[in-house]
Amino acid sequence: MHLENPxxxxxxxxxxxxxxxxxxxxxxxxxxxxxxxxxxCEDADRAVHxxxxxxxxxxxxxxxSMPGRNGMDLxxxxxxxRPSLPVLIVSGMMMEPVELExxxxxxxxxxPKPFLLPKLLAEVHRILDSETVESSATLRx
Numbered sequence: 001m002h003l004e005n006p007x008x009x010x011x012x013x014x015x016x017x018x019x020x021x022x023x024x025x026x027x028x029x030x031x032x033x034x035x036x037x038x039x040x041c042e043d044a045d046r047a048v049h050x051x052x053x054x055x056x057x058x059x060x061x062x063x064x065s066m067p068g069r070n071g072m073d074l075x076x077x078x079x080x081x082r083p084s085l086p087v088l089i090v091s092g093m094m095m096e097p098v099e100l101e102x103x104x105x106x107x108x109x110x111x112p113k114p115f116l117l118p119k120l121l122a123e124v125h126r127i128l129d130s131e132t133v134e135s136s137a138t139l140r141x
Contacts, residue, residue, distance in 0.1 A: 011035060011036065011037055012036050012037070012058040012059065012128055013036070013037040013038070013039070013054070013056055013057050013058050013059075014031055014036050014037070014038050014039070014057070014058065014059045014060075014061060014124070015038075015039045015040075015041075015047060015050060015051060015054075015057045015059070015060050015061070015062075016028060016031070016038060016039070016040045016041075016061045016062075017040070017041055017042070017043070017044065017046075017047040017060070017061070017062040017063060017066070017071070017074060018040075018042070018062070018063040018066070018090075019042050019043060019063060019066040019067060020063070021042070023063070024040040024041075024042070025040075026117075027040070027061065027120070028040050030117050030120075030121075031121075031124070034121060036124075039054060039057065042066075043066055043067065043068055043069075044062075044066065044068055044069035044070075044071075044073060044074035044077070045068065045069070047060075047062070047074055047078070048074070048077055048078060051078050051081065052081070055082070057085070058085075058086075058128060059085070059086050059087075059088065059124065059127060059128060060074075060075060060078055060085055060086070060087045060088070061088045061089075061090065061124075062074050062075060062087070062088075062089055062090070063089075063090055063091060064089050064090065064091035064093065064095070064099075065091060065092075065093050071089045071090075071091070072089065072099065072102065072103070075087045075089065075106075075108060079106075086108075086109075086127045086128070086130075087106070087108040087109070088108070088109045088110075088111060088123060088124070088127060089103060089108055089109070089110050089111070090110075090111045090112070090113055090115070090120075091110070091112060091113060092112070092113035092114065095110065095112075109123055109126075109127055111123055
């Protein structure tokens, strides 16, 4: 059963990329319950393919550590296609200060695993709310 979140002005679409099937399933179920449309996949190559086919994606949530290309590499590639796409990187491993600084400079959000689902939801709302404000300001300019 798909529930619409009354706080969402529009049903946003989120791309979740994680090599752990259980995490993908949990995030999909949780975010869909909150009213979001969700695409999921297990690696960067598949994520780029989905993004090219579904350009209406509003947010990329990606694990940092995956086989093949990591989440930062994925985010860079997708942002080369659409620079305005917001990014949320999650990771259960200790991040190097230089990696965290690169994310900060790019205005990407980092959320360490394990996290509580309400914390993830708060970050998603914050990111999408700020994107809506920026988009509205651009449209008015």
